[in-house]
Amino acid sequence: MDKWYVGVDIGGTTIKLGFVTEAGEIVTKWEIPTDTNNGGRNITIHIGQAIKSKCSELNESYDRLQAIGVGAPGFIEMKTGFIYQAVNIGWKDFALKDELEKETGLQVTVDNDANIAALGEMWKGAGDGAADLLCVTLGTGVGGGLVTNGQILHGVNGMAGEIGHLTSIPEGGAPCNCGKTGCLETIASATGIARLAKEAIDKNPQTTLANKAEVTSKEVFEAAAEGDEVALEVVDEVCFHLGLALANIANTVNPAKIVIGGGVSKAGDHLLNPLAREFNRFALGRVASGAEFKIASLGNDAGIIGGAWLAKQG
């Protein structure tokens, strides 16, 4: 009988769990609330209970579970699965791997949440098995996960893939949460796009965007699709900086796929078309021809599937 792997994606409000086959198919998935009380120390207990209950519910032997892969936010030492700090969860110096192994009796592997989402897309999503893959998440911030030679790239102290903090505007850019200015995140995140739109509306009150109660990234792409010139200029500015940054990354790591996820990616081709145009201006010919742009396809399941992949590697 095939073994199952457990993928766990720990977020600030909910924990997503799933049993996943060796082939990467989700057998069942469910969510439990994240209990941030008591410095997050109940979380591993709750995960252990949830996994056992689910086995009972499915009338499956607990032995069918082979290993657990967990994605967690915060600053993590991957080898030991030790969390130095995860502000949203309340963890500080928390031995996540050890605690969860104690609760479950299963081997646990831990990585950060952006990375396991990238692994999920690599295995079963838009990455389509590519061993060299860049995943970009355009949400409230801009995150990244890099897979090279089929493995997540962590770098010397777990900071690899922090592509939201590539500098797009070296002098006089907008302030970023990281303390620098002009980071890609200040331009290409949902927040950054809304900020650019507001600045554009102030200068061009004739735009259809001025009629919206609140201008989000979604409305900017919709207005651009309808031909609003001010919205089109915002989209061009975003895609110029994002395309340049991704081309520079691609000239460095030469990925087979560039998978774009997060809320902003829902714009689909309205984002991908101008983005690919700018990317192709700045990437070397062979690099550009080797790199395929895709919209992330797993949505909220990416973390569960990537966690299972991690568990499978052991």
Add this chain to the structure above:
Amino acid sequence: MDKWYVGVDIGGTTIKLGFVTEAGEIVTKWEIPTDTNNGGRNITIHIGQAIKSKCSELNESYDRLQAIGVGAPGFIEMKTGFIYQAVNIGWKDFALKDELEKETGLQVTVDNDANIAALGEMWKGAGDGAADLLCVTLGTGVGGGLVTNGQILHGVNGMAGEIGHLTSIPEGGAPCNCGKTGCLETIASATGIARLAKEAIDKNPQTTLANKAEVTSKEVFEAAAEGDEVALEVVDEVCFHLGLALANIANTVNPAKIVIGGGVSKAGDHLLNPLAREFNRFALGRVASGAEFKIASLGNDAGIIGGAWLAKQG
């Protein structure tokens, strides 16, 4: 008795060879001319003869040699050691690995010359064993080699590390050999620095640089060290663009060491100090604190030692 590995670094005019111990010490090294006649088809024969002659000369058994690692220019398929094209050598569709294995009876591993130099610096040079390493060569062009998780990063079609073609000036930059404009190579190579110096002299004929018959990168750094303001401005401009590009790369791959080699690196601290200043402006704090700048220390031996490392990995 310890086995020896053979490192071979094939260039357009000479081939550097060395016997290297398991610990990475060069036992002996020598050079032979590169015979580019006959589409480069004599090269593997000459390498085979040179290795056998050297064993005789040293009164060593040929059995002492374990494997060969070769660095070659041009576009290479690493797995099969097949050279699609190497213009300087004359190779076109040349099965380098197979041919050299036939000549020597030893297992051969092939990679490109920039990459094996990076492996050499990682193993025995300024990289000091770092598993996450960026090597930058500032010579006629700007080259790069990336080591991640202790392995060379090739990317999907062998283009990883092409950092000379990161775009530093998106609009209106100088033309680059690659066909794009504003590449890092047009600014931070020896050629780029000389170009910037010439432009600065035209605008500021009072500079001491104006007295030189020919202005090279070396003279720019020397004049800057002596306080020439125009030379200092050129160095600042070079270090601004190079520091920004390296910070963006470091935010992406989070290296432990950034090793700078090539002719321009002879400026030593006159380059590293302003470079680190600009790098620290643009890199995330944790990324900057994780990354140490070093001048490459192996010089022309980097390829031989890196080749031996590659041979040792098999």
